[in-house]
Amino acid sequence: MIQAVKQQTIVGKGGEIKLNTPQFPEGTAIEVIILVNSIPEDTTEYLLSTQANQKELSEAIERVKNQENLVVFSEKEWHEKYNI
Secondary structure: OOOOOOOOOOOOHHHOOOOOOOOOOOOOOOOOOOOOOOOOOOHHHHHOOOHHHHHHHHHHHHHHHOOOOOOOOOHHHHHHHHOO
16 A cells, blocks of 8 residues: 655755654655755746846836836725735
8 A cells, every 4th residue: 555645845955855754664665756846936037038028127117217107006005905
């Protein structure tokens, strides 16, 4: 019978991974499968990853600098809209 155990841990120095499995006696044969949480991509890197993104970002920066086409709302409006 296959038994599944799920644990989360962090890779340590030198790539060391520690698992705590007191439910298995010493010498038990096990198979370990490692699933890695995706590393979040740097937002700036993403925004600059294509020419279309670079263009859109540059245009957005210019709109802010020129105070054009901005959506403006008060703190109170923000809290009411997003229930914060």
